[in-house]
Amino acid sequence: EVQLVESGGGLVQPGGSLRLSCAASGFTFSSYSMNWVRQAPGKGLEWVSYISSSSSTIYYADSVKGRFTISRDNAKNSLYLQMNSLRAEDTAVYYCARNSLFDYWGQGTLVTVSS
Amino acid sequence: DIQMTQSPSSVSASVGDRVTITCQASQGISSWLAWYQQKPGKAPKLLIYAASSLQSGVPSRFSGSGSGTDFTLTISSLQPEDFATYYCQQANSFPYSFGQGTKLEIK
Numbered sequence: 001e002v003q004l005v006e007s008g009g010g011l012v013q014p015g016g017s018l019r020l021s022c023a024a025s026g027f028t029f030s031s032y033s034m035n036w037v038r039q040a041p042g043k044g045l046e047w048v049s050y051i052s053s054s055s056s057t058i059y060y061a062d063s064v065k066g067r068f069t070i071s072r073d074n075a076k077n078s079l080y081l082q083m084n085s086l087r088a089e090d091t092a093v094y095y096c097a098r099n100s101l102f103d104y105w106g107q108g109t110l111v112t113v114s115s
Numbered sequence: 116d117i118q119m120t121q122s123p124s125s126v127s128a129s130v131g132d133r134v135t136i137t138c139q140a141s142q143g144i145s146s147w148l149a150w151y152q153q154k155p156g157k158a159p160k161l162l163i164y165a166a167s168s169l170q171s172g173v174p175s176r177f178s179g180s181g182s183g184t185d186f187t188l189t190i191s192s193l194q195p196e197d198f199a200t201y202y203c204q205q206a207n208s209f210p211y212s213f214g215q216g217t218k219l220e221i222k
Contacts, residue, residue, distance in 0.1 A: 035211075045151075045159065045202055047211040059209040095158055100206050101149060103170065105158035 002026040002104045004096050009109030016086050016113070022079040022096030022106055030054075030074035032099050036081050038092035039108075048094070049081065064090075086113045117141050117205050121214035127222040132193045136217045138186045138203035147207035150179055150188045153216075154199045162201075163188065193219075 008020040022034070036048040049070040050059045058070055069082040079096050093108040118141040128134050138148065146166040151159035161170045163179035166186055176191040190197055198221050203214040 044216045045153075045204075045213040047204075047213065050209065050211070061210050100211075101161060101164045102151070102159070102204070103161050103164070105160075107158055 002098070004098065004104055004106035006094060006096055006106040006109040009094065009111045011112045011114065012086055013115050014087060014113055017082070017084045018086065018111060020081040020083065020094055020096075020109060020111070022081075024077045024079065024096075024098075027098075029072075029077040034072060034079045034099075035097045035102065036070060036079075037095045037097050037102070037105075038090075038111075039095070040089075040092045043092075046092075050100075051079070083111070086111075088113050116210055117144060117208060117212055119203055119205055119212050119214040121201075121203055121217050123217060124215065125218040125220060127220045128193055129222045130193050130195055132222075134190045134193060134219065136188045136201055136203075136219075138181075138188070138214050140184045140186075140205055140207075143183045144205045144207035146182045147205055148179075148181070148186050149204045149206060150177075151202045151204065152197075152199045153202065159202065190219075195221075 003025045005023045012018050033052045035050050038046050051070045067085045071080045091113045093110050095108045096106045098104040120139045122137050148166045150163040153159040162173050162177050167179045178189050180187050201217045
């Protein structure tokens with residue numbers, strides 16, 4: 001069974017940093033591209049970042065470019081999102097999602113940026 | 116960047132009704148379109164990919180059509196569990212983008 005489990009969310013002050021993790025199981029993680037998608041409270045879905053299976057190709061939404069860094073460790077079946085210079089508008093549930101089809105999603109982890 | 120516009124933003128319908136949701140891309144995306152269902156407090160679920168391919172395990176009352184810039188999601192006979200919010204998403208080019216969502220409510 002494919003499982004994606006996010007962790008690392010929490011309350012952080014504006015300007016702070018946070019690192020999200022996504023633990024994958026039930027499939028060959030190293031064969032799939034991965035994404036981060038976020039959803040602000042009461043709002044729609046926003047794609048955040050993409051990483052190819054080998055980490056050779058990475059893309060970011062303009063809203064996070066230069067502040068967020070996506071990475072993965074195929075040996076640990078894990079995806080990461082390093083978030084720096086956090087702003088109030090980054091407050092959201094962050095989901096990891098498999099593949100360009102977003103065929104499997106994690107349950108999400110809530111990031112709250114507030115003083 | 117490609118903008119995705121869904122309509123309507125919300126719709127009220129009854130069990131057994133046929134419902135259609137439309138999604139328009141600001142430029143051609145071939146068939147690189149997916150539809151997702153999201154229930155409150157839950158992660159989105161993939162329903163349709165490549166505009167018209169039904170994801171494994173999704174009931175056949177869901178169908179998708181279209182190519183280029185205009186797409187539709189149709190639910191042929193609404194069931195109680197179908198009341199949710201639906202999103203389209205383009206995977207033609209980065210940055211990927213979603214429609215604003217269509218909330219399907221019980222009449």
